Amino acid sequence: MLTAPLTTGRSGNTPATIVLAGATGDLGYRIAQALLTRGATVRALVRPGNTKPAVTALRDLGAEIIEVDFNSVAALTKACAGATCVVSALSGLRDVIVDTQKRLLDAAVAAEVPRFIPSDYSIDYTRLPSGSNRNLDLRREFNQRLDQAPIQATSILNGMFTDLLTGQAPVVLFGLKRVLYYGSADQPLDFTTTANTAEYTAAVALDPTTPRYLRVAGEVATVRGLQKAASEATGEPFGLLRVGGLWVLGTLIKVTKTLMPASDDVFPPWQGMQYLHNMFTGLPKLTSLDNGRYPEIRWTPVHEVLATRRLEHTA
Numbered sequence: 193m194l195t196a197p198l199t200t201g202r203s204g205n206t207p208a209t210i211v212l213a214g215a216t217g218d219l220g221y222r223i224a225q226a227l228l229t230r231g232a233t234v235r236a237l238v239r240p241g242n243t244k245p246a247v248t249a250l251r252d253l254g255a256e257i258i259e260v261d262f263n264s265v266a267a268l269t270k271a272c273a274g275a276t277c278v279v280s281a282l283s284g285l286r287d288v289i290v291d292t293q294k295r296l297l298d299a300a301v302a303a304e305v306p307r308f309i310p311s312d313y314s315i316d317y318t319r320l321p322s323g324s325n326r327n328l329d330l331r332r333e334f335n336q337r338l339d340q341a342p343i344q345a346t347s348i349l350n351g352m353f354t355d356l357l358t359g360q361a362p363v364v365l366f367g368l369k370r371v372l373y374y375g376s377a378d379q380p381l382d383f384t385t386t387a388n389t390a391e392y393t394a395a396v397a398l399d400p401t402t403p404r405y406l407r408v409a410g411e412v413a414t415v416r417g418l419q420k421a422a423s424e425a426t427g428e429p430f431g432l433l434r435v436g437g438l439w440v441l442g443t444l445i446k447v448t449k450t451l452m453p454a455s456d457d458v459f460p461p462w463q464g465m466q467y468l469h470n471m472f473t474g475l476p477k478l479t480s481l482d483n484g485r486y487p488e489i490r491w492t493p494v495h496e497v498l499a500t501r502r503l504e505h506t507a
C-alpha cells in the first residue's frame with residue numbers, strides 16, 4: 193500500500209503536484225488514479241466544455257480539474273505553476289503530439305516545472321528508421337524538440353499494450369484458436385498492460401532521479417509464448433497461423449493504405465499493422481528493462497489479460 197509520494201512539493205512539506213494532460217483518456221485516467229494512490233496532488237488539464245464522465249470521475253477521485261485552452265501557452269503556463277512534473281497522456285496526430293505537446297512543453301519551461309514526461313508509451317521508436325511508423329515518427333520529432341528544452345525529460349517505453357491482444361490487435365484469434373503472425377514465431381515481443389504502464393508512469397512522475405528513457409515490459413513473449421498463454425487462458429489448445437514473411441505484411445500495409453481514404457483517424461487499420469510489422473522485425477525490441485525500479489509494481493502476465501477476455505465473453 194502506497195501512502196506517501198516519493199517526492200514532496202517544492203516547498204518540501206506538501207504533496208508533489210503533478211500536472212496531467214490527457215487525464216480523460218484511457219491511459220491518462222489510470223495515471224491519475226495511480227498518482228492519487230501514491231498521495232500526489234493531481235492537476236488534470238481538460239479542454240473547456242469537456243463533459244465526459246471521466247471529468248466527474250476524476251473530480252470524485254480527488255483530482256483538481258483545470259479547464260484550459262491548449263492553444264494558449266500563457267494559459268497553460270498558469271496551469272503548470274508550482275508543479276514538480278508535467279505528464280502528457282495526450283493522443284492524436286501532428287496537431288496534438290507535436291504542436292499541442294510543444295505548447296505544453298513551453299508552458300512547463302516558462303512555469304519552471306523541473307520535469308516533463310511526453311506521451312510516448314510505445315515500442316522503442318528510437319531504434320526505428322523514420323518513415324516506418326507514422327505515429328512514432330511524430331513522437332521522435334517531438335522528442336527532438338524536448339531534448340533541446342531546458343527541462344529534465346523521461347520517456348516511458350512499454351511495448352504494446354497487452355490489452356490490445358483481447359480485441360484490436362489481430363494476433364490472438366479466439367474464434368479460430370490460432371495465433372496469427374508474420375516472420376518468425378520466435379521473435380521476442382514486449383507487452384505491458386495499460387494499468388501497469390499507468391502505475392509505472394505515476395512512480396516515474398514522483399521520482400526526481402529518472403533517466404531520459406525508461407523501458408518496461410510486463411511480459412516479453414514470442415508468438416509461441418502467446419500460443420501457450422492463449423491455451424492456458426482459455427483451457428483450449430491454440431495453433432499457429434503464419435500468413436507469410438514480413439514482406440507480405442509490408443505489402444498488405446501498402447495496399448490497405450492505398451485503398452483507405454485519407455483520414456484523421458489516429459489508429460486506422462494500417463497503423464496497427466505498421467506497429468505489428470515494427471514489432472515482428474525485432475528492431476524496436478526493448479533492450480534492457482527497468483521493471484525492477486519500483487518493486488511494488490506487480491507486472492500482469494499476458495495469460496491473465498487473455499483470461500479476462502474469456503470471462504467477458506462467458507459472462
Ligand SMILES: NC(=O)c1ccc[n+]([C@@H]2O[C@H](COP(=O)([O-])OP(=O)(O)OC[C@H]3O[C@@H](n4cnc5c(N)ncnc54)[C@H](OP(=O)(O)O)[C@@H]3O)[C@@H](O)[C@H]2O)c1
Nearest residue numbers: 214215216217218219262281282283311313314351352353
Ligand atoms: N503502446 C500501445 O500499444 C498503446 C496503445 C494505445 C495508446 N497508447 C498511447 O498512450 C497514450 C494515451 O492514449 P489513450 O489511448 O489513453 O488515448 P485516449 O483514450 O484517446 O485519450 C486521449 C486524451 O488526449 C486528450 N486530447 C486529445 N486531443 C487533444 C487536444 N487537441 N487538446 C487537448 N487534449 C486532447 C483527450 O481529451 P478529450 O477528453 O478532450 O478528448 C484525452 O484525454 C498515447 O500516447 C497513445 O499513443 C499506446
